Amino acid sequence: MDRLTAETKIKELAKRIERHNRLYYEEDRPEITDQEYDQLMRELIELETQFPELASPDSPTQRVGGEPLPFFEKVVHKTPMLSLGNAFGEADIRDFDRRVRQAVGSQAVRYVAELKIDGLAVSLHYENGVFVRGATRGDGTIGEDITQNLKTIRSIPLRLTRPLTLEVRGEAYMPKAAFEKLNREREERGEPLFANPRNSAAGSLRQLDPKIAASRQLDIFIYGIGELHGETVESHSEGLDLLESLGFKVNKERRVFEDVGELLAFIESWTQKRPSLPYEIDGMVIKVDSYAQQEELGYTAKSPRWAIAYKFPAEEAITILEGIEVSV
Numbered sequence: 456m457d458r459l460t461a462e463t464k465i466k467e468l469a470k471r472i473e474r475h476n477r478l479y480y481e482e483d484r485p486e487i488t489d490q491e492y493d494q495l496m497r498e499l500i501e502l503e504t505q506f507p508e509l510a511s512p513d514s515p516t517q518r519v520g521g522e523p524l525p526f527f528e529k530v531v532h533k534t535p536m537l538s539l540g541n542a543f544g545e546a547d548i549r550d551f552d553r554r555v556r557q558a559v560g561s562q563a564v565r566y567v568a569e570l571k572i573d574g575l576a577v578s579l580h581y582e583n584g585v586f587v588r589g590a591t592r593g594d595g596t597i598g599e600d601i602t603q604n605l606k607t608i609r610s611i612p613l614r615l616t617r618p619l620t621l622e623v624r625g626e627a628y629m630p631k632a633a634f635e636k637l638n639r640e641r642e643e644r645g646e647p648l649f650a651n652p653r654n655s656a657a658g659s660l661r662q663l664d665p666k667i668a669a670s671r672q673l674d675i676f677i678y679g680i681g682e683l684h685g686e687t688v689e690s691h692s693e694g695l696d697l698l699e700s701l702g703f704k705v706n707k708e709r710r711v712f713e714d715v716g717e718l719l720a721f722i723e724s725w726t727q728k729r730p731s732l733p734y735e736i737d738g739m740v741i742k743v744d745s746y747a748q749q750e751e752l753g754y755t756a757k758s759p760r761w762a763i764a765y766k767f768p769a770e771e772a773i774t775i776l777e778g779i780e781v782s783v
């Protein structure tokens with residue numbers, strides 16, 4: 456086959472496969488069988504192998520994972536991925552609010568409250584709109600390059616809607632239903648079970664063979680910007696809206712507050728609604744919205760002073776032991 460025909464065939468195959476991906480993953484109404492789908496994918500992989508210069512970085516073949524890696528390369532985070540300070544109750548939230556207001560003086564303060572997804576923190580780096588590298592948080596400065604595994608997460612765009620160079624952070628996670636299904640399959644195979652969705656997401660993304668990550672329905676919510684070039688935003692909420700417009704999946708349950716009382720009511724409401732979510736959360740994250748105020752507040756050695764994680768109380772588990780009622 457000549458190069459020009461190959462180029463046309465590759466474009467046509469990629470378009471067909473992307474349509475079948477949408478029908479299968481987003482609309483849950485596949486039009487072809489898995490075998491027919493696999494055949495299309497094999498054809499595209501074959502053509503890209505014959506004409507590697509025609510394989511685009513956002514080709515659907517990038518989603519299925521290549522050969523297992525011998526080890527993970529190290530990645531240095533240009534902007535450290537820090538950890539959040541914790542709050543365990545209303546008093547801690549009010550202390551946080553007091554410290555913020557002391558630091559920013561008489562300026563009005565706006566907070567963004569987000570669900571705290573219980574997964575694995577990752578960093579995603581894009582050059583001119585193309586996903587080029589993904590890494591774990593690691594120790595905050597040095598993480599592991601898990602790009603091949605992250606490419607198998609369908610909600611991670613391989614190409615953004617605009618050719619921006621940026622680095623974003625998010626929480627990769629395994630939905631509750633996928634976790635339960637995975638453990639049922641492992642139980643049938645007599646394999647050890649995962650303790651919780653967080654461990655199964657972390658375990659899946661730390662596999663050297665990307666086909667394992669590809670087989671686990673992992674997902675991600677992007678929650679922040681590390682580096683941004685070619686665009687300026689003044690606040691965290693504006694940043695999240697920009698990320699959504701670029702094609703990232705950002706959690707919709709975020710809200711902006713001026714009043715701490717309303718913020719506390721929002722936190723209380725999610726303490727109640729938490730079991731109804733299709734993914735696990737272990738708390739809420741509260742952030743000062745204005746980037747200028749975040750700058751003023753700065754950082755401690757390991758955490759931002761402009762954000763705090765409210766941790767939900769450990770789930771009440773009432774068990775009856777020989778008629779004695781205990782709560783653990």
Ligand SMILES: NC(=O)c1cc2c(=O)c3cc(F)ccc3oc2nc1N
Pocket residue numbers: 536537538539569570571572573574576626678679740758759762
């Ligand atoms: N698990 C989460 O859903 C989540 C986690 C973080 C962080 O770990 C985090 C760490 C920082 F140093 C700064 C902001 C952050 O924002 C965050 N926002 C979130 N929504």
